[in-house]
Amino acid sequence: MKNTLFINITALSLLFLSACTNNLVQNTEKKDAQVPVHAIAVTSASGTISIVKDGIFKIEAFVLPVNAANKKLTFFSADTEIASVGDDGVIKAHKEGDVKITLSAANNITKKLAVKVVPQPVAVTRLRSDLPFPQSLTIGGTFKLNIEAKPSDATNKECTFFPKANSIVRIGSD
Structure with a gap:
């Protein structure tokens, strides 16, 4: 009786292991199957990418799903005079304009x-005023500064003035 029980348990164990091994082989074959690309994800930018003329920008992208069989990406510029792009996804800006x-x-x-592709910024190098500054002001008196940023093609000509700490001068925005 013990021998019959031992033989039956052994036979059932072999049958169970055989079924598990067969299932493992089938699952491995499914994982090795070609998984097609469904989309491209870009992580380095959203919306329009602005690059200063003569600057560079690296596109960070990958295919989806992440377990796709062929992960290769290629890059193409519609106008290489404005911007070119290398096989590594690095965009080089050549002249001002828009490109896909x-x-x-x-x-x-x-x-x-x-x-x-946007122009390189031009820095303000000096401030200029046509009016002579008064030597003094009476209490409650005002003097309007007319300041012009130079060069005339400076990118950001906005000027902000701040009085010194504990100053008796108040500076307004008008």
Whole structure:
């Protein structure tokens, strides 16, 4: 009786292991199957990408799903005179303007990015006033400063003035 029980348990164990091994082989084969690309995700930008003329920008992108068989991305610029893009996703801005950069993956999946190449900023180098500054003011008196930022093509000509701490002068925005 003990021998029959031992033989039956052994046979059932072998049958169970055989079923598990068969299932494991089937699951492994499914994982090795070609998973197609469904989309391209861009993590380095959203909306229009602005790049200063002669500057660079690296596109950080990957295919979805992340376990896709072919993860290769290619990059293409619609106008290489405005901006070119390398195989590594680095955009080089050449001249001012707007251009589309296309990312392509397997299964004809594409994503277009809008790129705007903007001029290099021009710094303010000096402030100029045509009016002579008064030597003194009476209490409650005012003097309006007419200040002009130079050069005339400076990118940001906005000026803000602050009085010294404990000053008897008040500066207004008008």
